[in-house]
Amino acid sequence: MKYNKKHPAKILLQDGTIFHGVSIGKKGTAGGEICFNTGMTGYQEIYTDPSYFGQIIVNTHSHIGNYGTLKKEQESGAPKINGVIINSFSADFSRKQADTSLQQYLEEAGIVGVAEVDTRKIVRHIRDKGAMNVIISSETEDEATLKKELEKVPKMEGLELASKVSTKEAYTVGDEGGIKIAALDLGIKQNILNSLVERGCHVKVFPARTAVDEIFGWGADGYFISNGPGDPAPLDFAIDTVKAILEKDKPLFGICLGHQVMALACGVSTYKMHHGHRGINHPVKNLETGKGEITSQNHGFAVSEESIKSSDKVSVTHMNLNDQTIEGIKINGKKAFSVQYHPESSPGPHDSRYLFDNFIDLIKNN
Numbered sequence: 001m002k003y004n005k006k007h008p009a010k011i012l013l014q015d016g017t018i019f020h021g022v023s024i025g026k027k028g029t030a031g032g033e034i035c036f037n038t039g040m041t042g043y044q045e046i047y048t049d050p051s052y053f054g055q056i057i058v059n060t061h062s063h064i065g066n067y068g069t070l071k072k073e074q075e076s077g078a079p080k081i082n083g084v085i086i087n088s089f090s091a092d093f094s095r096k097q098a099d100t101s102l103q104q105y106l107e108e109a110g111i112v113g114v115a116e117v118d119t120r121k122i123v124r125h126i127r128d129k130g131a132m133n134v135i136i137s138s139e140t141e142d143e144a145t146l147k148k149e150l151e152k153v154p155k156m157e158g159l160e161l162a163s164k165v166s167t168k169e170a171y172t173v174g175d176e177g178g179i180k181i182a183a184l185d186l187g188i189k190q191n192i193l194n195s196l197v198e199r200g201c202h203v204k205v206f207p208a209r210t211a212v213d214e215i216f217g218w219g220a221d222g223y224f225i226s227n228g229p230g231d232p233a234p235l236d237f238a239i240d241t242v243k244a245i246l247e248k249d250k251p252l253f254g255i256c257l258g259h260q261v262m263a264l265a266c267g268v269s270t271y272k273m274h275h276g277h278r279g280i281n282h283p284v285k286n287l288e289t290g291k292g293e294i295t296s297q298n299h300g301f302a303v304s305e306e307s308i309k310s311s312d313k314v315s316v317t318h319m320n321l322n323d324q325t326i327e328g329i330k331i332n333g334k335k336a337f338s339v340q341y342h343p344e345s346s347p348g349p350h351d352s353r354y355l356f357d358n359f360i361d362l363i364k365n366n
Contacts, residue, residue, distance in 0.1 A: 007138060009114040011085065012146045014132040017125060023138030024089050025106030025113035029146075031153035032056045032082035034134040035300065036123045038279030042347020043102070044069050047079040047111070050165040050187030051256060051298050053229035054156065056083040056134050058119050058126075065090035068098025069105040075189040075346060079109045080165060080229075083136050085122065089115035112136055130274045131156070131300060156300060157272045161230030162186035162238065162257065166208035178202040179363055182220035184210070184241060186257050187228025191346035195356045196224070209237050212244045222251035222363040225258030227342065232260035232270050232301055239265045246334055251366055253359040254338030256299055259329065262338045266314050266331060269307040273325075276300035277341075280348035283321040284341060286328075292321070295341040296348025302326060302340065335362050 007027070011019040013034065036058040037046055043064050046057060064086045084106070091103045106113055114136050126132070135150040165187040174197040181196055181203045188205060196203050203224075206215050215223075223245045225238065235257075242265035245252050254262045260270045277297040284293045303326040308314055318328025318339060328339040337359075343352035 005116075008141060009136065009138040010141045010146065011114055011117065012135045012143065012150060013125070014134065014150065015129060018143070019117050019122065021085075021114040021117040023113070024086065024103060024115045025084065025111045027138045028112045029135065029137040029139050029149055030056065030083035030112040031133060031135040031150060033131055033156045033300070034058060034126060035131060035276055035278055036060050036119075036126060037298070038281065039347055042280065044073050044105075045075050045347050047081050047084065048074040048076045049189055049298060050076050050080045051227050051229050053080045053161050053165045053187065054159070055081060055229075056085060056136060057081050058085045058122055059087070060119055060123055062087045062119075063090060064088070065102035066093060067095040068093030069100050069102055070095075070098055075191060079106070079111050081111060083111060084113040085117055085119060085136065086113065086115045087117060087119040112138065114138070126275050131276060157231055158234060159230045160234040162228040162235060163208045165229060167205055168207060170204060170206050170210070172202065172204045173197055174202040176202055179222065179360065180204070180218070180220045181222050181224055182206060182215050182218055183224040183226060184208065184215070184238060184258070186226045186235070186238060186261070188226035189342070189344060189346065191344040192226065192255065195344045195353065199356055199360050201360070212241050215241065216244075216248070220250070221366070222253070222359065225252070225254040225261055225338070227256035227258060229257070231272070232257055232264060235261055235264075246331060246336060249334055251359065251362045252334070252336035253355070255344075256340060256342060259338035259340050260301055260303060262331065262336065263303040263308070263314060263329060266311065268311050268314050269304045270301050271304050273300055273302050277320070280345070282341065284327045285319050285321055286317065287319060288317055293351040294349045295327075295352055296345045297341045299340060303329065335366060
């Protein structure tokens with residue numbers, strides 16, 4: 001479990017760029033799409049967010065690991081990332097409440113990592129060149145071997161990952177007798193469920209590929225489509241579920257991947273972004289109220305601005321103030337809305353948690 005500062009590790013990007021560092025976490029080799037998160041806190045929540053499944057995370061904050069890990073701060077049962085790249089890694093922690101060090105946590109979870117790397121340089125490279133696949137290894141530094149392993153890593157575009165992280169069996173949270181919410185689990189975060197339960201909801205979480213008749217059979221008051229990993233376009237099963245819910249005209253709320261699926265269900269296309277949005281300080285404007293929000297985000301795909309212009313089914317409600325990408329929509333004539341960002345904000349600011357209240361009000365007024 002001890003962090004060996006001298007054990008070498010290597011990073012090989014898809015375009016041939018190489019970085020050298022030292023091993024953290026489990027000794028091994030791992031590959032995936034490389035992406036960066038700009039949050040200064042919340043590394044454990046990031047690593048356990050199912051939306052990061054299949055990705056190698058670069059933490060842009062220089063010091064990671066200094067407050068250890070705490071089981072109750074997880075967004076799922078275990079880390080979902082494929083690997084992690086860090087600048088200054090802290091094997092020791094100062095928080096008394098912490099359960100373990102980050103080194104022990106990553107090692108026990110089987111997560112391969114690299115530290116003592118110039119993450120600023122990596123981030124600038126990704127911003128210039130765009131998202132790409134990467135292989136990281138503390139087993140071998142042989143470039144030919146790593147190239148062969150890199151060729152095995154699938155492209156994120158066209159990749160269906162939601163069903164791989166979804167629950168295998170339906171389960172419920174919250175007290176019976178509350179507002180009944182049927183949640184389609186495409187990679188749901190724990191704090192989304194917490195945010196609904198705190199508002200008096202009894203939530204039944206259904207596996208991603210659950211037949212829509214089974215979902216309707218529970219007799220929910222409202223429906224929720226969760227966040228998750230991968231490309232939204234291949235999710236025909238979820239798109240069909242959303243179409244059926246819209247046909248029933250029941251209250252419906254979607255977050256992140258759920259937002260993209262709702263757009264696709266209405267004939268609006270999505271696209272792969274250059275390098276995505278991942279952090280806890282992204283400015284968004286609510287076009288209906290005129291107010292600004294600082295938001296938590298994690299997505300590599302987005303709803304097409306061009307496609308939505310020709311749609312009479314969907315209206316834009318929120319816009320990103322950095323790049324004017326679509327951050328929220330409502331379905332015209334329906335009790336349905338969604339946002340691209342994460343109002344449950346774990347980690348992140350609480351500016352957008354009013355959206356859960358809006359959803360509850362929509363159900364109560366139905």
